[in-house]
Amino acid sequence: MAEVLVCKRGELADGAVRIVYFDKHEIAVILQDGAYYAYRNVCPHQGGPACEGIRVPRVIDVVDEHGAYHGQSYDKEQMHIVCPWHGYEFNLKTGEHPGNNRIKLKKYDIVERGGEVYVAV
Ligand code: FES
DSSP states (O other): OOEEEEEETTOSOTTOEEEEEETTEEEEEEEETTEEEEEESOOTTTOOOGGGSOEEEEEEEEEOTTOOEEEEEEEEEEEEEEOTTTOOEEETTTOEETTEEEEEOOEEEEEEETTEEEEEO
C-alpha cells in the first residue's frame, strides 16, 4: 500500500480541504474539529466534486413524547458533506448517505507519522 503526503500536522486550518492526487484519482482530505478524513472526490450520484461542498450538521425533526412535531433542529455531532452539484449529503465520519448507506464516498485511511499527514491509497 502506498501513502501520499497531504501536509504537515498543523499546516491546514480547521475546516479546510486539501486535494491530493494518486493514479489519476482526486482524493479530498478534510480537517474538521481536529480530525482528518479522506475520500475520493467523486460523488456516487453523477460524479460531482462532493468533498468541495459545504459541511452542515444533520437536520433532525424535533418530536415530543406524544409524537407532536416541533420543527427541526441540527445534530452538531453528525456533520455532513454536501455535494455542490445536486445536494446529496454524506456523513463526514463514514462517507455514507444518511438515507441509504449503500450510497457512499470511497473512504481512505489517514496515517499520521513524524509530524506529517498521509493518505493511504
Ligand atoms: S453529483 Fe453529487 S449530488 Fe449529484
